[in-house]
Amino acid sequence: MSNKTWIVTGTSTGFGKELAALLAQQEDVNLVATARHTDQLDYLDQYDHGQILKHNLDVTNSDEIKDTINNALEKFGTIDVLVNNAGLGYFATFEESDLKEAKYMFDVNVWGLAEMTQAVLPTMRKQRFGAIVNFSSIGGLASFPIWSFYHGTKYAVEGISESIAKETADLGIKMMIVEPSGFRTDWAGRSSKKTMPTHDDYQKFAKDITTNAAGAHHEPGDPKAAAKIIYDExxxxFADLPLRLPLGKFSVDTAIEKYENTLKEFKKSRDLSISADQPEK
Ligand SMILES: NC(=O)c1ccc[n+]([C@@H]2O[C@H](COP(=O)([O-])OP(=O)(O)OC[C@H]3O[C@@H](n4cnc5c(N)ncnc54)[C@H](OP(=O)(O)O)[C@@H]3O)[C@@H](O)[C@H]2O)c1
Incomplete structure (x- = not known):
């Protein structure tokens, strides 16, 4: 069987690094490991037997996206799995959020993911084979204070991904949306900007912001275990790939609670909802 080619974004640290390190050790995998600064990918050198392409890629840069895909195809001939992992956070109350920060986060978490996916889909359609793994979060399913715009990005990832899954299911292309809770990576630390509240009304959230930031590298989730689960799935x-994969106890328990409560609410308001339609003839 020929090698499968995986492209992973944001492989400098965190989930992306753990997944790239695992993939680099597989004999039947070609790895395109991308990062904004490829000098952070030296950890791959020990595994490279000519089956690894390190590529500089800022997912907000359209030219770099095109170059990555073209060079991957030139070196390996196929693209079988795309992992849209690169992402940022932003802790602030909604009212006091800096919209420049929020928009940049959308550029990375949503538009970068969308543009990467558009760039690989022609190849996957031609192959009639492919898997797209999109990083969402438990924050793409349930919402909390100080994360409004982060939620916005991850709910967008959920909606876009679910729709892609329906458009490409009969083309041999699978979608898996990964929804971690807190994992021990750089995300809550260097990858998340913060804006502390200034209004008295929002001081109660100051602690949430400092606690989230200070929690970086103390989270319960193990990114190495997550990488193995994603690779194994x-x-x-492949045939039975779940559309949604919550990772971590907090994630799956919160998702179950949210969906159970939402289901109860929808059932309760069903008659009222239907009464908004034109009367049936
Ligand atoms: N850790 C968690 O608790 C958690 C929970 C739920 C979801 N997630 C999601 O998991 C994904 C990976 O994050 P992580 O937890 O592994 O955090 P991380 O260790 O901070 O890794 C984030 C990665 O994204 C890259 N990145 C940021 N902006 C980029 C851009 N414009 N172009 C390309 N790469 C960029 C970073 O590269 P640089 O080194 O160049 O900055 C880094 O490699 C994110 O989508 C995040 O939202 C994380």
Whole structure:
């Protein structure tokens, strides 16, 4: 069987690094490991037997996206799995959020992911084979204070991904949306900007912001375990790949609670909802 080619964004640290390190050790995997600064990818050198392409890629840069895909195809001939992992956070109350920060986060978390996906889909359609793994978050399913715009990005990832899954299901292309809770990466630290509240009314959230930031590298989630689960799902469970994969106890428990409560609310308001339609003839 020929090698499968994986492209992973944001492989300098965190989930992306753990996944790239795992993929680099597989004999039947070609790896396109991308990062804004490829000098952060030296950890891959020990595994490279000619099956690894390190590529500089800022996912907000359209030219770099095109170059990455073209060079990956030139070196390996196929693109089988795209992992849209690169992402940022932003902790602030909604009212006091700096919209420049929020918009940049959308550029990375949503538009970068969308442009990468558009760039690989022609190849996957032609192959009639492919898997797209999109990083969302439990924050793409349930909402909390100080994360409004981060939620906005991840709910967008959920909606876009679910729709892609329906458009490409009969083309041999699978979608898996990964929804971690807190994992021990750089996300809550250097990858998340913060704006502290200034209004008295929002001082009660100052602690949430400092606690979230200070919690970086103390989270319960193990990114190495997450990388193994993602790899195993895509390789061993391709036919039955789950559309949604919550990772971590807090994630799955929160998702279950949110969906159960939402289901109750929808059932309660069903008759009222239907009464908004034109009367049936
Ligand atoms: N850790 C968690 O608790 C958690 C929970 C739920 C979801 N997630 C999601 O998991 C994904 C990975 O984050 P992580 O937890 O592994 O955090 P991380 O260690 O901070 O890694 C983030 C990665 O994204 C890259 N990145 C940021 N902006 C980029 C851009 N414009 N172009 C290309 N790459 C860019 C970073 O590269 P640089 O080194 O160049 O900055 C880094 O490689 C994100 O989508 C995040 O939202 C994380």
């Amino acid at each position: 895509v390789t061993d469970n």
